[in-house]
Amino acid sequence: MRIRKAAVPGALLIVVLFWLIAYPLLLVAVESVRTPDGWTLAFYEELVTHRSEWSALWASIWISIVTVLVAAIVGIPLAFLFSRFEFPGRRVLGALIALPAVLPPLVGVIAFLFLYGESGFVSKLIQATLRLEQAPWRLQGPLAILLVHAYSMYVYFYLLTRVGLSTIDPSLREAAASLGAGRWRTLHSVVIPLLRPSLAGAALLTFMASLASFSAPYLFGGGFRVMTTQIVSTRLNGNYTMAMVQTVALTTVSLIGLWLISRTERRERLGGGSKGTAPAPVRIESGTVRSAVVLASWSLALLLLLPHVTLLLLSFVPAGTWTTEAFPPDYSLRNYVSLVTQPERLRPLLNSLWMAGGAMIAAVAISLAACHLSIRAIAPGRRVIDLLLAVPWAVPGTVFAIALATLFSVEAPLMGRTILIGTIWILPLAYLVRNLPLTSRAIASGFLALDPSLEEAAASLGAGRLRTLLRVTLPLLRPALAAAATLAFVTGLGDFVTSVVLYTYDTRPLSLEILSELRQGDVGAAAAYGVLLMIISALVFVAGSERKRVTR
Amino acid sequence: MNDYLRLDGVSKRYGEIVAVRGVSLSLHRGELLALLGPSGSGKTTILRLLSGFETTDEGRILVDGEDITALRPVDRRFGMVFQHYALFPHLDVAHNVAFGLRSLGVRGRDLDGRVDDALALVDLRGFEKRRVHELSGGQQQRVALARALAPEPRVLLLDEPLSNLDPSLREKTRLEMRDLVRRVGITTILVTHEQEEAFALGDRIALLRDGRLEQAGTAEQLYASPASRFVAGFIGRASGIEGEILARREREIDVRVENAVWTLPADSAPSSDRVILMIRPEALRLVPSNDEVLTARITARRFSGAQAFYHLRTGRGVVLEVAVAPSLETAGDQVGLVPVVPGVHLFPQETD
Secondary structure, three states, X not given: OOOOOOHHHHHHHHHHHHHHHHHHHHHHHHHOOEXXXXXXXXXXXXXXXOHHHHHHHHHHHHHHHHHHHHHHHHHHHHHHHHHHEEOOOHHHHHHHOOHHHHOOHHHHHHHHHHHHOOOOHHHHHHHHHHXXXXXXXXXXXXXXXXXXXXXXXXXXXXXXXXXXHHHXXXXXXXXXXXXXXXXXXXXXXXXXXXXXXXXXXXXXXXXXXXXXXXXXXXXXXXXXXXXXXXXXXXXXXXXXXHHHHHHHHHHHHHHHHHHHHHHHHHHHHHHOOOOOOOOOOEEOOOHHHHHHHHHHHHHHHHHHHHHHHHHHHHOOOOOOOOOOOOOOOOOOOHHHHHHHHOHHHHHHHHHHHHHHHHHHHHHHHHHHHHHHHHHHOOOOOHHHHHHHHHHHHXXXXXXXXXXXXXXXXXXXXXXXXXXXXXXXXXXHHHHHHHHHHHHHHHHHHHHHHOOHHHHHHHHHOOOOHHHHHHHHHHHHHHHHHHHHHHHHHHHHHHOOHHHHHHOOOOOOOHHHXXXXXXXXXXXXXXXXXXXXXXXXXXXXXXHHHHHHHHHO | OOOOEEEEEEEEEEOOEEEEEEXXXXXXXXXXXXXXXXXXXXXXXXXXXXXXXXXXXXXXXXXXXXXXXXXXXXHHOEEEEEOOEOOOOOOEHXXXXXXXXXXXXXXXXXXXXXXXXXXXXXXXXXXXXXXXXXXXXXXXXXHHHHHHXXXXXXXXXXXXXXXOOOHHHHHHHHHHHHHHHHHHOOEEEEEEOOHHHHHHHOOEEEEEEOOEEEEEEOHHHHHHOOOOHHHHHHOOOOEEEEEEEEEEOOXXXXXXXXXXXXXXXXXXXXXXXXXXXXXXXXXXXEEOOOOOOEEEEEEEEEEEOOEEEEEEEEOOOOEEEEEEOOOOOOOXXXXXXXXXXXXXXXXXXXXX
């Protein structure tokens, strides 16, 4: 029998990935049917029969479906507008429109609170203008959640529709026109069918993101529970087994989503074939229409930028100076100064930086190895590696937090379990697991674009494996590595979903510090942290893309 | 004259760049005109002006007397075969062909019948349910043709329809397409940058350069009486050499070409005395070298069956190509050259 060279590292990698990804999930499944008294399905029965239990699952599903619809209604027309028509400011606005994507989830939610919450700017403004006794609305319940989701998730539809439109051969639309098809017939019988894979992809991405969404339901849900918040609260109430059952239920829904995604992706490859030359945008001829479009898109940009601006403004408000006024009366740099001068305030920042940094390095290293093994070495079990890497992408962060908490709460080295809960290692580990799908996807696309004959050429010139790796492969992969690292670092830095389950006071990351400042009423400090998060994320993005340009 | 399709002083500008300058052309019903020219000559732009995907800046386009210049592509009823065919990848062959018929409101059995007719025309019956990506390049080309012809358009536009095919398939498809277009009897404009294709398919050829129409006519007319030095160089082979008209008589002129004086017919002579002679390979004969004839040295010879092509360098370093019956001269030999009319065309030197 002949064992291929890559078999050993391949097997090792599978073991590590299995231990970190599949094993914790399996443990959750086992724990969900086990009590100290033995095996039981009683908790599943409760999930099905008690209204308070299944209503959260149902809420998760319908909120996600409505989110998809709203995101589509906002994102698709915008994509058409920005890729088809030329009007003043199109380029700048087209870039601004992806802004919600760079706002860490919790930070975005908090910005919404300051804007549209009962004492938010917009609410106060309306209250003052209309001389109302109370705030015009309460930012709570499903509508509030949907508002935040629409803001942050329409980007999926916007970006994927634009990509889809750019790959449609412009001569197809000309062909339709030359065959006498008007604008509407061309749209519904040529453009939309060709866009279908992109739209399906966007719909599922949005659905999954909405299903996993935690920050918005956590802060705005009030009495309204979705599955993610329900799991965390069940666990906080000490009902561990029930939390496991809920986790299994949410995981099941998510895995169905993953299966649907992989199915549409496969179909997409079949349907393609036309090559991508983006048609030039058409100038809008009518003056009135053009003015309307320009006005509407600048208002939209303002709406999208408002959360960022609000945070920035509030970060200059010293604690306790702003009470009932419509706008804060006092501004200073005190919040930022105290971030640096007070060790207790600096600590969350340092925590987040090292935990996100460590998780990033580990995720990039593991993904590099995984991609090398599955794309270059074609190690046995490569499909298992691919599958394991894709799982954390589909499974909500809350689920992984619970699963890792389960795995690392018992000392049983033979079972691969040890107590990490309460140590400084658990959060970086959680970030690592959540980073893996992002980093491996980014690096895999780099590997696929890399001509294998370059590595073969290095080998034929007498370069050993290490030298080939260091002098040829890694330098050529630099753009992909930079993208992977950027994504991983920014995700870890802004993480709230897993941190809220796994943190301790000493290891608290930025997101939890923001929340606790907010609870203590120190809006300015919370906003200052939020701005800091935004700035670091933006800097990392810029650095990541700059390195890309150098290698070209 | 009974013109079916007419372009009347059509111009198109893209900012500073003038893509088409005052082109006028006319086709009678059922004629196939090939637009020929190097890349950037404006031939594709003219096709897009005809199809309506670009708007004309100046001039008019008329079909059967109707001014269609302002008509949208949808309303023109022009069939078009795109360079990459632009078949709808999400539809099968039958639905692709039916697409234009549906625009006309054809439905039900009538629709099926006409789709069937169109597919029979291109010999693709039985391929109705095939998806586009399951077809070979040649089959895709035929589906594109069937789709364009099915709604019975007034004019058929072909954008380099053979450029995407394997060279081996090209000649066969060319003949098929020629037959088909003749059979249907549709007025057709074909864009191509290949002379051979234009010769094989076009009843007439319109040669374009820098957005201007250089000359329009049959292949024979363009070859035998080129209107400009460019036409002479582009259609068929020709070598250029400078000369000077020494004497003009009623029927003949004397032209000095390097060390020789040639007597040529007067009808093609330009008014200026400094001329360029464009000489077809078959319009020169080899003679023994002496002081009276243009002398040249053979630099290369290429045997090609009934003929051999010689490259000759004259005393002043001009390279001429000559086609002769294979003979015994070899490279390095000094020979004399005398002109054999027709096949020598004179153009003024100052223009090119």
